[in-house]
Amino acid sequence: MRDIMRRCSCNIVKLWAKDPRIPIEFDKKLNEYSIVYRDPSGNHSLPLHHCPQCGGRLPKSRRDELFFKPSRSECRRLDRLLRGVQSVDAVVKVLGRPDKRYRAIRFPAREKAIYGYQDIKRSLIYFRLAKTVDVDVQEYDDGKIGISYVPKLKSASRRQLG
Numbered sequence: 001m002r003d004i005m006r007r008c009s010c011n012i013v014k015l016w017a018k019d020p021r022i023p024i025e026f027d028k029k030l031n032e033y034s035i036v037y038r039d040p041s042g043n044h045s046l047p048l049h050h051c052p053q054c055g056g057r058l059p060k061s062r063r064d065e066l067f068f069k070p071s072r073s074e075c076r077r078l079d080r081l082l083r084g085v086q087s088v089d090a091v092v093k094v095l096g097r098p099d100k101r102y103r104a105i106r107f108p109a110r111e112k113a114i115y116g117y118q119d120i121k122r123s124l125i126y127f128r129l130a131k132t133v134d135v136d137v138q139e140y141d142d143g144k145i146g147i148s149y150v151p152k153l154k155s156a157s158r159r160q161l162g
Contacts, residue, residue, distance in 0.1 A: 008056030013048065024048070032061040041105045041120070067151040068132035075149055078135060082147060088124065088139045091147070095135070098124035118142065127152075 013033050017026040023036050025045070034045035050057055085091050092098070102123035111117050118140040126135040133149040140146070 006056045008051040008054055008058055010051060010054040010056070012053045013051050013058060030062050030066065031059050032063065033058050039111060039117075040107050065154075067153055070149055070151055071130070071132040074130040074132055078130065078133075078149065085147075086145065087143070088122065088137060088145060091124065091137050091145065095126055095129065098137070099127045100125040 013024060014026070016022040016024040017033060024033055025036050026033050027045075030047075033048045035048065036043065036045045038044070047061060047063070048058055049061075081094055082091065085094060102125070104122060105120040107117040107119055112119075121139045121141055123139075124137040126137075129135050130149075130152075132152055134152055136148040136150050138146045138148075
């Protein structure tokens with residue numbers, strides 16, 4: 001167990017983050033290293049918690065300080081409201097007009113084959129329904145929907161993250 005708590009000693013991730021050919025970046029505001037990539041839905045990052053070379057832990061992320069922890073009671077309330085809802089129209093009947101709508105997202109055939117992605121017909125986001133999470137609703141080309149609860153950024157953090 002002691003080895004898990006050991007800090008990274010080789011600093012290779014720090015060096016990789018400086019090399020523009022390697023898809024690793026250091027985010028000063030979050031104090032974390034991430035693997036970064038882009039797909040048709042936008043830019044993404046996967047936080048690294050341990051060094052891939054030496055296994056040591058990387059700096060402690062500030063993510064918990066900057067984002068709310070989703071409230072169980074809020075998520076349960078939203079689950080109850082959305083129980084049995086199977087279409088975007090049904091979501092709108094239950095939750096009302098969304099605060100934001102996003103365009104369709106089409107994924108290349110290769111990414112669909114590798115990752116199992118489905119094209120997204122439309123996305124709706126509700127910011128006003130809960131204090132700790134936003135509700136993200138996606139409708140796929142097959143008509144099915146996905147609903148996610150996304151942790152909200154704390155208001156003081158908005159200034160820090162710009």
